Amino acid sequence: MNHKKIKNIRAIKSIVARLRARRKKVVFTNGCFDILHVGHIHYLRKARSLGDILVVGLNTDRSVKEIKGEKRPIVPQKDRAEVLAALEFVDYVVLFDEPDPFSLIEKVKPTILVKGADWPKDKIIGRDVVEKTGGRVVRIPLVPGASSTGVIETIIQVYCNK
Numbered sequence: 233m234n235h236k237k238i239k240n241i242r243a244i245k246s247i248v249a250r251l252r253a254r255r256k257k258v259v260f261t262n263g264c265f266d267i268l269h270v271g272h273i274h275y276l277r278k279a280r281s282l283g284d285i286l287v288v289g290l291n292t293d294r295s296v297k298e299i300k301g302e303k304r305p306i307v308p309q310k311d312r313a314e315v316l317a318a319l320e321f322v323d324y325v326v327l328f329d330e331p332d333p334f335s336l337i338e339k340v341k342p343t344i345l346v347k348g349a350d351w352p353k354d355k356i357i358g359r360d361v362v363e364k365t366g367g368r369v370v371r372i373p374l375v376p377g378a379s380s381t382g383v384i385e386t387i388i389q390v391y392c393n394k
Contacts, residue, residue: 235313235314235317235318235325236317237317237322237323237324237325238313238314238317238324238325238326238327239324239325239326240326240327241326241328241336241339244287244324244326244339244340245339245340247324248285248287248340248341248342251284251285252341252343256283256284256285256343257282257283257284257285257343257344258283258284258285258287258340258341258342258343258344259279259280259282259283259284259285259286259287259342259343259344259345259346260286260287260288260289260337260340260342260344260345260346261275261276261279261286261287261288261289261345261346261347262288262289262290262291262328262333262336263288263289263290263291264290264291264296264299264300264304264305264312264380265288265290265312265315265316266296266300266304266305266306266307266312266380267306267307267380267383267384268312268315268316269378269379269380269383270375270378271374271375271378271379272378273319274375274378275346275348275372275374275375276288276316276319276321276322277321278346278372279321279346279370279372280321280322280323281321282344282346282370283343283344285323285324286321286322286323286324287323287324287325287326287340287342288316288322288324288325288326289326289327289328289333289336289337289340290309290312290313290316290325290326290327290328291309291327291328291331292309292327292328292329293305293308293309294329295328295329295330295331296309298331299331306380306384309327313325313327332357333357333358334357334358334361337357337358337361337362338358338361341361341362341365341367342362342367343362343367343368344362344367344368344369344370345358345359345362345367345368345369345370346369346370346371346372347369347370347371347372348371348372348373348374349371349372349373349374350374351371353369353371356369356371
């Protein structure tokens with residue numbers, strides 16, 4: 233993974249500190265982003281529109297397995313990171329190995345933390361960290377019917393249940 237937008241945690245911490253010093257609004261979101269679909273695109277584009285820089289925390293393969301089960305991810309972390317980095321509205325991608333992004337959010341200290349509207353505000357991990365530093369949490373509406381699980385189920389129905 234040598235794409236210039238894909239950074240390790242130490243590099244992203246340094247980059248974000250410089251951006252904050254220049255009063256840039258840093259937006260952070262995270263996820264597995266396993267089979268990128270239209271819902272992801274709308275979500276990430278909207279997230280980027282909320283600030284100056286969008287940092288996407290990407291679950292590693294190991295952490296996706298822990299969250300979603302042994303059959304996931306479908307797409308390996310290297311490829312998922314490259315696809316996200318190729319999007320013009322994603323400024324940086326940083327992989328994290330924990331099942332939740334709390335430690336990464338503590339390091340990034342974003343101005344705006346973004347999650348999907350399916351997350352109740354009081355259950356959003358890192359909300360307290362962001363709000364304590366004067367930031368805010370934004371919940372973005374989901375695109376109805378768009379999900380990686382839905383794509384996988386459609387593929388199974390179309391190709392396996394003939």
